Amino acid sequence: MRGPHNILRLIRTGATFERTGAMNVVLEAFNAPPSLRVAARILGWPFKWLGYKGDPNLPPATRALTALGPAYIKFGQILSTRPDVVGDDLALQLRVLQDKLPPFPTAVAKAMVARELDTPVDELFSDFSEPVAAASIAQVHKAHLATTGEPVAVKVLRPKIEQAFQRDIDAFYFAAKLIETLAPSARRLRPMDVIEHFEGVVMGELDLRLETASAAEFAANTAGDEGFRVPEVKWFLSSRRVMTLEWVEGIPAGNITEIEAAGHDREKLGEMVLKTFLNHALRDGYFHADMHQGNLKIAPDGALVALDFGIMGRIDEYTRRVYAEILIGFIRKDYRRVAEVHFEAGYVPPDRDVDEFARALRAVGEPIFGMDASRISMGRLLSYLFEVTERFGMETRTELILLQRTMVVVEGVSRSLNPHINIWSAARPIVERYIAENIGPKALVRDLVKTARVLSRFGPRLPELAEAALTREAQRAEARPEPAPARKGLYLAAGAALAAAGFVLGRLI
Template identity: 35%
Template sequence: MRQNQFTQDRRYDPKAIAQYYRSRPWQAIWRALTIVWSFAGFVLGMIWDSWQHEIAAHQPERASHLRQILTRLGPTFIKVGQALSTRPDLIRKDFLEELIKLQDQLPPFDSAIAFSIIKTELKREIDSIYSQISPEPVAAASLGQVYRARLISGEEVAVKVQRPNLQPVIALDLYLMRWAARWLAPWLPLNLGHDLTLIVDEFGIKLFEEIDYLNEGRNAEKFAANFADDPTVKVPSIYWRYTSNSVLTLEWIEGIKLTDTQRIQAAGLDTNSLIEIGVRSGLRQLLEHGFFHADPHPGNLFAIADGRMAYIDFGMMDQLEEPTKETLVDSVVHLINKDYLHLASDFVKLGFLTPDTDIHPIIPAMEAVLGDIIGESVGNFNFKTITDSFSELMYDYPFRVPAKFALIIRSLVTEEGLALTLNPNFKIVEVAYPYVARRLLNGESPALRRRLIEVLFKDGKFQWQRLENMIAIARSDQNFDLFPTAQLGLQYLLSNEGAFLRRQVVLALIEDDRLHTQEVSRLWDLVKEDLKPGRLFNAALGALAEFSTEGAAALARF
């Protein structure tokens, strides 16, 4: 079997990779010895600390040493370190803090080699493609480097060139990791909940996708289509004529890194507006489209002079299925409502707890960790704080982080860190919950309408306070107009689908043998500024005009 048989396919195939390297054991043995030698000093140091009862004293030093080892071992291990930095079920808090510092940057490789790759991949001479190209890369990372250029046709572009011989190197590392995972898994005291080799395979799939620039180009276009209706988000165009598996040519974005607060302020950009764009676009990715950017680090997000935010680098993306998106909405609502029993059930559905787990002993611990999420200041409580707290819980309870959610956690923690850089008083939940409340109130789909009913009714009783809270929180979003929501709600109540809710609303008004005029009065005081009688009357006429004869008959029968 020739090497290019598994590298040309561009898909992660552990069986093909294993077959190749089993027939070339010297390559695997030499790389394995290099890896073992690199980690030997670290392991011996940990053992020595244990013998001397000085583990706590030397923990920061050991954590830093681990980060340096991963950096020296190259691209695969840098990516492993970044992935582990989002796995509180596998790595303790002190090591997490050090691994988070890993920067996806390496010294650039020779530009002569890069230009040779461009020429070979695109089958053209450099000067027949670009009227000019920077002699040195403007950015270098673990998997490739970027040049600034101008096409012959005049467009300014970024040219991303992959490091030479990258896929075989990564494939060999993944082969060795998978072999080690298979042998070490039974001996590791970790709450994995499933075969450790599956984690390696998930990582391998994403890493192989990331080094396929044609796949990255398709991801960029899909992401752009999802945000075509959002004028605040910019996605660079792909120049397919000058793109291959190892060379990606895309529109040059002249922007400012979100961590460069001085330049952002000098450009007169509103930092709070940029935060709102970042958080809302992140929530839309997770809860609406299900297709999300899994690596939103400072080098991949830029502020543009016109106030927009630009996303670049779409190598690491992932897709959420519809039931997962719906459960995520549930979990946010249950978290804010402090409904920890149902939140624990959400964790089971999402895979953080196995179905046979007894959730009742876990509920008090979850309440202790998450109970003050709304009341705490951002400096004391945020996503990173939640992650750190769970890293301690996971050694006492059978939590695990599914591979897909490791990417989500990484994305959320990174986005929150960027937001805090722009505004230290920012609190992501204050943007997230109004967004979720607005989506629930709008009831854009039958699934969301069902979830709204679940939120508003508990043990068969209408939760007046929850409705008040949800409306108040949704209205804290300045872009939220309650009137279209009320219009949709009225149409829903008059529809066949709304028959159950009609009955429940009537029962709620006379619940406990009394008219709930006080609750209705409070609600009216809350919404009357948005629901002027004239607008409400016109909405009612519109809803009735769309109301079917069958629906009217059903309402008359009721």
């Protein structure tokens, strides 16, 4: 039965894109081949009258996705983080997508809270407000704990939102398969992978236990950060469809008039937004990936308060070191070193010319450094950098794309607070401190200690593992020419060294 339903959804989608004028925008953004353009017109133009009108004040693509509902809005928001897929122009349009929707009744929210927490709402909270915010997936209520009177924010999923999203995701998969069939050249955009990525992100947001865990991890990482705060998680009042956090008073970061009236230092706040983000990305490898004005408050004491932890970014330790070396290389205008880092990390194929690559990087960096300080952009630098590295054969790295997209958003927030901020001056001490602590002699010693600890855990088993590895090598060698005596000796020496290391480390650590 899903086939006909998916076709009907596809027709309604095509009709809405035609009616709002978004069809041409999307087809051009994806550089769609003729066969796909014809199919899109067939699915859209004859049924144009069935499409939604949408808000005429919005750009075409944003207008269409907003009219089609929550799953399409969320899909557009996620695609805005992938300019490598949709192109820079369309990604820019999609970044302004707002998922504010009419709230559902408070009585329904209370019933869900009672069912999820297995306790009547009146026993949990002394009061429970009407919705204070309503988005595509959930809405938020302010309440007070019945036991202590502490104010809390209660986030509740929309009724039957999981089923609604699943139906639309099925239709997205159907459309992706159709695109791959009609336009084999579009497979380079990996439409099925894009939908799979979307499904993974959305399914995570539809389970509020995961967002609660993200908030708790983020709070633990940033507990010692002066001037930055994450609301406390109330685990005993959280479940799959309900999340409860400490309620934090504050001024939305986008309300400049109120921020000034409250006497907050806008220049300091602008720098703080940028520095805290870089600290989280480099120091922790775990950062808020949706850090726009709506998800930031300025507390009465001037601290930044982060909200909404549905989209978080994570980068491993090695990638952080590479990223930091690239940034510091650009800051110091050491383009040769930036080029070498790309080759050392394997980002650029080894058969490319490092000097040519360094020359291309200079062409990226110098124009940006020649700008007025208030126009220098780290996000723009990373965007240009990805263009150059793609020409030199670097494969797309999703985690860096998300980092770059978030960097653009963070810079926008910083500049809205402090229009004259010098991004490089603010970033330099953070990057240099990370470099000093994580690249060089101190880092080498720390890495060796960490390696020794790992080896020590396998110490008693190292002789057995070495013997197994040598046995497998001997079996494979039967089909190859006999290795030279020196090579045999190398294998034996390696096995003996591993065994000895395991024995010694097992005793010392």
